[in-house]
Amino acid sequence: MKIIITKQEDLEELVQTSVQKSLKQFYSTKREKEKLNQNLSVRETATFLNVSELTVRNYIKRGLIKADKIGNRVLINRKKLEATLKEVKSLKYKR
Known part of the structure; x- marks a missing residue:
């Protein structure tokens, strides 16, 4: 010491x-x-994905993006969204 x-x-x-x-x-x-x-709104998600708000809503309806509805607001968890994007990319390259 x-x-x-x-x-x-x-x-x-x-x-x-x-x-x-x-x-x-x-x-x-x-x-x-x-x-x-962080939870994102439909508008923030559309900006993040570089698509329109209608496209995001259609993805939610089809089940491609998981979202939670709280009152009239639709919230999308950013972590789950990024995990979904990783899955889509991996499926794209498997073909």
């Missing part, structure tokens, strides 16, 4: 930088998780 003698300022700076780094990493992973668990 080594004993290191440092100045108070150096120790404060070391602790501060390590805490900032840890917090930055924590919040970046938290934002990514929140982004994936």
Whole structure:
């Protein structure tokens, strides 16, 4: 075991930088998780997929996209949507 003698300022700076780094990493992973668990409206999904809102509604009716209806709003989970897109891509290349 080594004993290191440092100045108070150096120790404060070391602790501060390590805490900032840890917090930055924590919040970046938290934002990514929140982004994936985000629910999208039909309009947002249409923008995300680069198609019209009517096309998204037709995909929902056909069962290609899974959606939840809460009152009059139709919400699509972004994580499930991206999983569906991965399935479609894999089927496309299997042919």
